[in-house]
Amino acid sequence: MKGASRVSAIQADKLTLSYGKKPIFSDLDLRIPEGRITVFIGSNGCGKSTLLRSLARLLKPEQGTVLLGGSEIAKLSGKEIARRLAILPQGPLAPEGLTVHQLVKQGRYPYQSFLQQWSREDEAMVNKALQATGMDELAGRSIDSLSGGQRQRAWIAMTLAQNTSTILLDEPTTFLDMAHQIEILDLLFDLNERENRTVAMVLHDINLACRYAHHIVAVKAGAVYAEGAPEEIVDEKLIREVFGMECQVTRDPILGTPLVIPYGKGRKVTARE
């Protein structure tokens, strides 16, 4: 496997996770390769979000350890983790009237203290994050007045201001129309290309996952069903096993990545001669 040969940004060893009393994963081993884009796919409720949250210490594992760049995450302080790893939860909400600039500033929290609330570095990092996400023009606008795509970019800018080498995102494209989904994923792709940041996220759309991910982790019923490069692991069998759907896998005519076309019903149009 390609991913395994690289250094791991995050490594989970023998992880057992439960949600309340319901066990979700047991004895799970997982590696998030450094400097790559990793995407978790799987059907609704398969536990991929839970897994992502536990990698970011938002959920304490019952058993097992998570290593962040080689050190055990449970032994690091909240701020130490926050300087190395940022996670954007699903559907975050900003208080009414908060401006983009005020939101992005909060990403500097792990570097601040009561007396140091706006250092030169804070200012530089916030400006850089605003520029990278194309939000500098909108910095003074309130979050509620933005479109869904702009809003999501503002939140991503906040995680960028944290200046971490690893960014985790839980379904960053949910509720966005297709153009905005592409816009967000292009942004993350660029961040990975240009700044070599490790990106790991949960995505619903398999085709977009295949297009952007270097490494795919397919989760099925509390276990990793398969992981690897999309072109190596995504095929009819995987889709059938993981999503319970019959399909044909072909190639994306633009980029050559795997393209999943479901069978199922629909109108049939014969091409005119």
Add this chain to the structure above:
Amino acid sequence: MSNWVTIRGRRLSFQVPRRTIAVLAALFLVNVIVMIACIGFGSTFISPLAVIRSLLGIGDSSNDMIIFTLRMPRVVIAVMVGSMLAVSGALLQGIVRNPLTSPDVIGISGGASLGTIVFILYFSHVSIRFMPISSIAGAFGAALLIYLFAYRGGITPLRLVLIGIGMATALTAVSYMLILTASFTPTAVAVKAFTFMTGSIYGVSWTKDVLTLLPWLVVLMPVALIYARHLNVQELGDEVAASVGSSVNAKRTMLLFVSVALAGAAVAIGGTINFIGLMAPHIARKLVGPAYGGVIPVSALIGSLVLLLSDLVARVAFIPLDIPAGVFTAAVGAPFFVYLLYRHRHS
């Protein structure tokens, strides 16, 4: 012109919106003017100029007597109680991420007033100096009960609010029941207890009230300001706050402690003055936006202003009657609460 003022020294750095500075300065000025008006109005009218002369120590002695022993303590208490209730409400709204919350709505003030009522009814032979302690104990008692009922490996905002509203109703009921059923209660004591329940700062004095309240204000207000940035990240949700490295539950417990102590101490002196803790933070957010570094001091100045004006009307409008100020904060606050409910009807 930039919208921000950046202050940078060797050990400190802050960024303050220009607007917040302007709003604070304006509110401070209005507070001073209203204070002078409050000192001037009453059964004997004293002109603003004469008030200023007395404050500077060059007024005439008959005015000095009225100003320094009768009206000043009341004005100072209005400023202190109003600002403490407002900041308590601002913190609480941030902690539970619910704009419909305040210490009086979720039962913390109810606990404080129950503590005070118990003192008035059963311990009136003990020195009055212990009354605030009884009241603060009541506030913490109520907060602890709400916390115990609401805590399930963390506190969800909705649960806290629902349990708090039940608690507020129950505690008020217990207070009234105590007043009404204590058959031995002399009428005078019962009237005192009822007045307290409405919230009145009638007949307060320097030594008895101002000095009792001052240490709480001096300690708690700075802590509230220091914790503003923790509250800012908590407002983004627990997961985001944890993601940027905040120890959410520890910070929240401390913030809750400060909010409860502020409300408890304020109720001990001012009685259950309702709705200031609810209204002031809303007005503050309208003026300076949701960042707590601005919301906390602006709320304090608005809370002080609302109580000064309410008490002025209560004192002057029905001379010689002196109506509890709480009647007027409720007269403004209750419709405001209804308006808030209407505005948030879809969320």
